Amino acid sequence: MQANIFKCMNRLKRFKRIRLHHEGTHALVLGFLLFAAIDLLFYLVFTTKIPFCGVTVVLLVVYGVMVNFFRCPIRVFGKSTEKVVVAPADGKIVVIEEVEENEYFHDKRIMVSIFMSLFNVHANWYPVDGTIKMMKHQNGKYMKAWLPKASLDNERSSVVIETPEGTEILVRQIAGAVARRIVTYAEEGEVCYIDEHLGFIKFGSRVDLFLPLDTKIYVGMGQSTVGNQTVIAKLS
16 A cells, blocks of 8 residues: 555656646647637537547647647756766667767767657757857758758757866757757857756757767667766766
């Protein structure tokens, strides 16, 4: 009995730590009004209630997916952040490789890429503590986010952060085939911390990390990540 009560209390605590991201306010309000109007139309037009009930179920499922997409868990890393690189997003590791980074560093870096599906949390967190050295938004294509060229050809925002130890890393938000809006809160010159939001990408996309070659990587291909929780790497 006590064990069941304890489990229920833990579930309630986790539920209380879930909120909706403010980036979804307009979409959720407009979606609710649109779906309500469609539902009302079916209710008034059809004499039989079967079409109305069918549409209601479909609209509730679609709206549920929208609400799920804009959820924003309250997370605290809770460990030492010295030289630690934490996952900036929920998703799955799709790339770990040495690449030539020609936008800012103009040298070789280890790139770690996290792909976010439609069902992942799409809030992005800062992967390290530090100071924002650069924030640059570039327009581009909307290819599928998991393709290798997406990092260079798609619409993207690049943020360079210098850690307290003087190491610079680059985190890049990339729009996908469905995602058409990248929100980035970073501003050059300001101090940032793990546990703070870097931004938000709407409806499926990807986040790339560019790290020094001597960085120790702690994740593997295909591994699931939890934003602001999973340790990606340790800087030298």
